[in-house]
Amino acid sequence: MRVMKILVLVCRVLLGLGFVFFGCTGLFMHPQLPPRGTPMGDFANILHDVSWSQVVSALQVVGGLLVLFGGTVPFGLCILCPITVNIWLFHILFHATAPAFIIAPILVTLLEIVLLYAYRGSFAGIWTTKARPTV
Amino acid sequence: MRYVVMGARIIEGLIFLVFGLNALLHFYNPPLPTGDALTWFGIMAAHHWINFVAVEQLVGGLLLLVNRFVPLGLALLAPVIVNILLYHALLWPHGYGAAIVVLIMELFLMAVYWRSFAPLFHPNPELKTPKL
Numbered sequence: 001m002r003v004m005k006i007l008v009l010v011c012r013v014l015l016g017l018g019f020v021f022f023g024c025t026g027l028f029m030h031p032q033l034p035p036r037g038t039p040m041g042d043f044a045n046i047l048h049d050v051s052w053s054q055v056v057s058a059l060q061v062v063g064g065l066l067v068l069f070g071g072t073v074p075f076g077l078c079i080l081c082p083i084t085v086n087i088w089l090f091h092i093l094f095h096a097t098a099p100a101f102i103i104a105p106i107l108v109t110l111l112e113i114v115l116l117y118a119y120r121g122s123f124a125g126i127w128t129t130k131a132r133p134t135v
Numbered sequence: 136m137r138y139v140v141m142g143a144r145i146i147e148g149l150i151f152l153v154f155g156l157n158a159l160l161h162f163y164n165p166p167l168p169t170g171d172a173l174t175w176f177g178i179m180a181a182h183h184w185i186n187f188v189a190v191e192q193l194v195g196g197l198l199l200l201v202n203r204f205v206p207l208g209l210a211l212l213a214p215v216i217v218n219i220l221l222y223h224a225l226l227w228p229h230g231y232g233a234a235i236v237v238l239i240m241e242l243f244l245m246a247v248y249w250r251s252f253a254p255l256f257h258p259n260p261e262l263k264t265p266k267l
Binding site: 004005008039042043046047049050051052055070071072073074075078082085089093094117118119120121122123124125126127128129131133134135 | 136137139140171174175178179181182183184187203204205206207210214217221225226244247248249250251252253254255256257258259260261262263
């Protein structure tokens with residue numbers, strides 16, 4: 001019981017701090033984008049120019065804080081999990097799968113799986129065929 | 136009201152089923168954007184990113200249509216809709232009528248299925264821990 005609680009706390013802090021850090025880097029530092037001319041570079045530069053990347057960074061900060069503060073962990077996971085899926089798609093589809101590139105996504109995914117499992121009670125309403133509209 | 140919910144569910148489901156299938160099978164070619172939006176879309180297509188989005192739309196739409204796991208379908212479609220709206224807001228500010236319609240129906244369906252989504256927003260949710 002206590003071991004699991006400590007594990008959840010560690011996962012929350014690591015995941016929350018990680019996404020707050022990456023989100024703030026994307027928002028406030030000048031991010032190093034891959035150069036234009038390659039598909040990956042064009043993709044990243046276009047998304048950065050129209051501030052799509054900044055929206056994602058802001059959502060990372062919000063999701064990270066929600067996970068960090070506790071009490072709002074499931075909602076934070078709802079924001080961070082789709083972002084993680086897209087991080088994976090980016091790395092796989094643009095072949096940025098060198099260990100240095102995907103160590104962070106792997107860690108983030110593991111942390112999220114532990115948290116999704118620990119907070120599965122909050123997600124139970126989604127995994128049911130018995131949901132009926134209330135009108 | 137029951138029929139409004141049913142109508143919204145079936146229309147939303149059909150829209151995403153058709154859009155998802157179309158992105159995979161190309162039975163209808165919508166007019167392409169221009170400029171940066173076209174470049175971006177071309178990269179998404181060339182690297183098969185579109186296919187993943189299409190499968191997610193297809194599965195989400197199908198779950199709504201067959202009326203099983205409706206909240207899961209809505210949960211799958213929500214991030215897709217967010218990105219469709221971002222695309223129209225930031226990259227291609229034309230032809231966003233369908234996106235608005237889809238958003239309204241998604242919000243309506245989430246509201247009537249709120250019992251499934253409410254626990255996500257409960258403060259201090261219970262932690263399910265096995266005895267370790």
